[in-house]
Amino acid sequence: MNVTARDLKVLAIGAAATIGLTTILTSQYYGNLHQPCRIIDSPLPYIRKNLTKQEQDRLPYAPDTLDGARDVATPFGSIRVYEWGPEDGRKVLLVHGISTPCIALVGLAEELVAKGCRVTLFDLFGRGFSSTPDPDSQPQDIQLFTTQILLVLSSSPISWTGENNRFSLVGYSLGGGVAASFTSYFPNLVESLILIAPAGLMRPNHIHWTSRFLYGGFLPGKLVEYLIWRRLGGGSSSTPSRSNEDDGKITPTQAAAEETPSHPALTRDSSAAISTRRPSVSIADVVSWQLTHHAGFIPSFISSIQHAPVSNQHSSWKIIATNQSSPSPQQRLLEKKVLLLLGRDDNVIIADEISEDAKAVLGDAVDICILDGGHELPVTDADIVAQTIVSFWNQ
Template sequence: MNSTPLAFRTKLLDRRDWYIAITAPVIGYLAARLLANLIRAASYNGVPSRPKIYRAPSQNLLTERDIPYPPDALSGGRDVSTPFGNTRVYEWGPETGRKILFVHGISTPCIVFARLAKRLVDSGHRVMLFDLYGRGYSDGPDPSIYRQDIGFFSAQILSVLASSSLNWMEGFSMVGYSLGGGISAEFCSYYPHPVESLILICSGGVTRPFKISTVSKLMYNDLFPDWVVNWWMRRTLRAASVVKPIDKVEEVHDDHRAHAENSSFPIFEDRENASAATTVAWQVAAHEGFVPSFVSSVKYAPIHDGHERWRRIGERCEERRKGGQVRGLKEGKVLLLLGGYDAVISSTETAEDAASVLGEENVCTRVLEGGHDLPTVNSEECFQPQGDVIFAGRTVSKGTEELVLV
């Protein structure tokens, strides 16, 4: 008896089993998607659904002094309603004083500027601070719908400026810290006319991308679904909230407060439990939108790719200093303040890259005592850098040139 046809049929059946095993789940998934779409279409009432908004923590916390960021921590607080949810804004200081807008970084909300803002108000300035979407007491619109890129943040900044009873668009100084530096620089490149001075502290924007770890590249490259990336980042941020000493800081043997361990220094003079570390930990626990917003900012915010927009700023500075009819950036320079012990933003690399992109004549760089928490741990030198440039609106000579950067 010839067994060849039987063996052939057996192999064919085996193949069919494999084909069915492979294709059945795909067909089942597509059928389920089609059924869900049909049900959704049948139940559609003509009213479009709105994207999800992660609501900020409740502000019924005025008496809870044990949290690092109570909503009455700063003066002049208000909530601004926008299409993306509420934005928390603080504005105070003399109405006739020079106006200064602050943009904070990727993790710590606007209270990171508390000490610096107080110094400026005490010296006669008008300040405005706000929480980026998904931080502090600002809502976080669904990042899967609204990417946290420069267009998204620019819309928020314009909403904040328009919310004031004063006319900020007639001219203000802009101070950006960390990610907020990248945001501020690109905002200035698109909306240069009202920005009279641009000050970048420990700024992102042209950070060298090779510093991204392999794990981060995998996690942020859409290889995994959002819930996996958010879960991983939530664990990472919780672990990062445990303060660890930094080697470079440990090598310093004096007690200057700028040498305090990164993230542990008190944000407020009268509230020791409020630090960058405790505030981030509070946001992870209390704000459902914080981690998704953080992840979206890492993916899409201006951290590494701002070179083209920074070059545009440099061109405008050059034109301004040559006497061209250019509005904004009155000094024809950008002030860059860097922390000498910053383990996040390298002072050496950032100074080199900023000078290369902006042009050496269009940037004034000062390396100050401190790490990445520079606005907190060394607010006095951010207010008034040591050397031949004054930060808070006073003029000093640099050769035959005078600079007034705020």
């Protein structure tokens, strides 16, 4: 076949165009990889700039509610941290649940301080007064939460880590799943692990198929955010009506709206007081406040359900059990056991089920204590929970 000069010219133009397009696309791709993560501010900057001290004190979650406050600047945004108690006391880090900020655990923290502990609380990213690294580029997974814990510890005025320096880790609900996973990676940092109504081993049958559809990436993100916002109290409690002509079937949007409550992690409707300091403020009040004022809360909430260690964490828990037979004391918990605290009437983390599953994974490396109460156990019965923890330490 004869190739003319015109053919060669066309081929050259085509090759040049292909190379140019490839260069542009490659440049855009790698350029996007190196774009800094967008940070969504917490309500704190606005509150400080626009509200008087009296107005701030009337908020469900006021900036000065807890002792020892500090704001830690990080590449992921600011983290709100509270630390108080005797510097030579047992160091205890508490990790809260999926919907309320750390103020939910202030009662438990105060009880532990009264018993001689040094405590640290912090708001997970996207809750309370902590910023939100955009979940589209930084999912709310164990990598993010592990980094956040290490950033919190490194910001303390006293040492929480290092040679012969370990701390006790208390995780509640989602925080329990985070705490267990963190301990599996850093056994040399954690001397005692207490899990209160923890996520991590939640059985899949408790998550309805429509919730799997809702969080599975099948719906537009803004629609999912709206449905969750409404479910958590941001709008009308009414749901889309079903057609009488569809033989009981509903559209995916209707199913998502009606079945959003079926995901166990969404339980939060509680009139329980958030703490003895704020007896008139309930858990629901704080969640509603976040819905209105924290732009990063709903995206963080959804991302946590999708990516956080809520279920199928058996392998991480098994590592904890295996470490208890390690010849190195730095790999073992002081008690060589995890303390698992459960609420007898908890409809989210079912006591009988989690007891069975925890024993299957941890074997003899777990002490299980079932107390009267529901999922808000550390909020409503902080004194009993604290005493149970201290008794476990002293046994």
